[in-house]
Amino acid sequence: MALPSLHRCLQLSDENEQLVKKLKKLQIRNKELEENLGQVQGEAHLQQFLRDCVTSRDVQVQTETRLLDRGGHSQDLTLEGDSVRLLQMYNELQKRYIKEIKANQEQRLSFSTASTLSLLSSSLSLLLLCFFCEFLIYYVVIFQCQWPEVKGRADMGEKETSASVLKAMILADTHLLGEIKGHWLDKLRREWQMERSFQTALWFLQPDIVFVLGDVFDEGKWSSPQAWADDVRRFRKMFSHPVSTELVVLVGNHDIGFHYEMTTYKVNRFEKIFNFTSGKLITRKGTNFVLVNSVAMEGDGCAVCRAAEAKLVALSHRLNCSQQPPGHSSKRCGDVEKLPASAPILLQHYPLYRKSDAKCSGEDTAPPEEKNTLFKEKYDVLSREASQKLMWWFRPRLVLSGHTHSACEVLHAGKIPEISVPSFSWRNRNNPSFVMGSITPTDFSLQKCFLPYESRVFALYWAAGALLGILLLAHFQLLTPPFYFAQRLISKHKAA
Numbered sequence: 071m072a073l074p075s076l077h078r079c080l081q082l083s084d085e086n087e088q089l090v091k092k093l094k095k096l097q098i099r100n101k102e103l104e105e106n107l108g109q110v111q112g113e114a115h116l117q118q119f120l121r122d123c124v125t126s127r128d129v130q131v132q133t134e135t136r137l138l139d140r141g142g143h144s145q146d147l148t149l150e151g152d153s154v155r156l157l158q159m160y161n162e163l164q165k166r167y168i169k170e171i172k173a174n175q176e177q178r179l180s181f182s183t184a185s186t187l188s189l190l191s192s193s194l195s196l197l198l199l200c201f202f203c204e205f206l207i208y209y210v211v212i213f214q215c216q217w218p219e220v221k222g223r224a225d226m227g228e229k230e231t232s233a234s235v236l237k238a239m240i241l242a243d244t245h246l247l248g249e250i251k252g253h254w255l256d257k258l259r260r261e262w263q264m265e266r267s268f269q270t271a272l273w274f275l276q277p278d279i280v281f282v283l284g285d286v287f288d289e290g291k292w293s294s295p296q297a298w299a300d301d302v303r304r305f306r307k308m309f310s311h312p313v314s315t316e317l318v319v320l321v322g323n324h325d326i327g328f329h330y331e332m333t334t335y336k337v338n339r340f341e342k343i344f345n346f347t348s349g350k351l352i353t354r355k356g357t358n359f360v361l362v363n364s365v366a367m368e369g370d371g372c373a374v375c376r377a378a379e380a381k382l383v384a385l386s387h388r389l390n391c392s393q394q395p396p397g398h399s400s401k402r403c404g405d406v407e408k409l410p411a412s413a414p415i416l417l418q419h420y421p422l423y424r425k426s427d428a429k430c431s432g433e434d435t436a437p438p439e440e441k442n443t444l445f446k447e448k449y450d451v452l453s454r455e456a457s458q459k460l461m462w463w464f465r466p467r468l469v470l471s472g473h474t475h476s477a478c479e480v481l482h483a484g485k486i487p488e489i490s491v492p493s494f495s496w497r498n499r500n501n502p503s504f505v506m507g508s509i510t511p512t513d514f515s516l517q518k519c520f521l522p523y524e525s526r527v528f529a530l531y532w533a534a535g536a537l538l539g540i541l542l543l544a545h546f547q548l549l550t551p552p553f554y555f556a557q558r559l560i561s562k563h564k565a566a
């Protein structure tokens with residue numbers, strides 16, 4: 071068989087290529103036709119659907135109708151039949167929408183009124199709480215304090231006994247803040263608390279005499295004359311008292327400085343204002359009180375110390391002579407002016423020497439971590455020597471002191487009781503207190519009167535503040551989403 075010529079081959083190949091191109095064109099055209107067919111079918115379906123859904127069709131009828139907008143305003147429109155139906159549905163929906171909006175607004179208004187009322191009542195409650203915590207609470211707490219009972223002499227009637235009992239209120243370490251260390255808010259609050267406590271106690275308990283056992287001021291040891299004058303003015307205002315009550319103020323290390331910073335100027339400044347001298351005797355209803363400047367009991371022979379000790383020695387002589395039974399008076403007591411024959415009560419700022427507060431018991435003693443700390447002589451407590459001297463000189467029946475800010479009862483030499491009076495200021499304690507003493511020449515009875523716990527007052531404020539915060543959030547609808555969230559959770563739970 072003869073092979074086709076090369077020319078014939080090329081001709082066939084060209085024809086083949088032409089045929090492939092024609093085939094491709096036909097395929098594209100086929101695709102387009104298929105798509106057109108799909109569209110036509112879709113339109114046919116839609117027309118069928120409209121015929122099924124719309125029961126009457128009157129293409130040529132034109133109707134006048136109104137369009138409601140969301141504000142409830144209407145607008146006249148001219149529309150065809152299907153559109154009229156749709157428009158009617160739309161208007162129905164708009165009416166329902168407007169109704170819902172109105173209902174919602176009414177609900178919001180009533181919610182807002184209720185929320186404003188609850189906010190107002192909460193603010194009023196907060197004001198009442200402030201009034202209670204800053205004023206009434208002192209009455210509530212101090213009303214629970216009673217003067218302790220004390221026995222009179224066997225030959226005395228009940229009336230005579232009550233007339234012969236001296237009602238003494240003893241407090242310590244008020245530490246009125248000064249201009250250097252005291253923050254104005256701290257100062258304002260502490261002084262308000264002490265003033266209210268003191269004035270309420272005066273009004274309710276009506277003591278005959280009040281003793282303040284030193285550290286009246288916090289910065290008396292370094293205050294300028296102006297600052298000192300301001301401190302004194304505030305003290306007089308806070309501790310103002312009727313003439314029927316006597317106020318006796320003793321000196322403490324914060325008033326004139328520790329021994330190394332004590333000067334005659336500072337001692338005189340204090341003594342002039344408070345009419346205090348070391349070795350001063352105050353005799354009321356037959357009871358002798360000896361006031362001691364314990365900062366001057368250093369025993370180093372300094373000028374202030376020598377003068378103080380000399381006065382104490384002279385006073386002890388007078389007191390000891392007065393206690394001698396009639397007819398047994400020694401020659402040395404011949405020219406001594408007699409005092410009531412009652413063993414004195416010693417009042418001072420520093421406590422007599424004790425090792426530590428380890429043996430103290432009661433709810434207002436030093437914190438456990440401080441109880442075993444050994445006391446430093448002449449700093450935390452008087453030196454052993456000075457303590458011994460005071461006990462020898464006076465043989466007191468009771469010693470009352472401050473300085474430690476915590477309570478303690480100590481028995482010295484097995485017979486001389488000493489009471490450490492805690493601080494009267496909330497700056498030093500959560501539960502300040504004062505001591506109430508019913509004192510006769512032969513007996514005494516002491517009772518502590520606690521003031522409000524500051525932690526409890528703060529707890530009340532925190533609780534009230536939190537409640538008011540929640541109400542404020544609710545009032546400004548900042549709590550709405552969590553409420554809805556909770557509501558949804560509840561409804562989901564119920565549905566489940």
Ligand SMILES: [Zn+2]
Nearest residue numbers: 285322323473
């Ligand atoms: Zn002190």
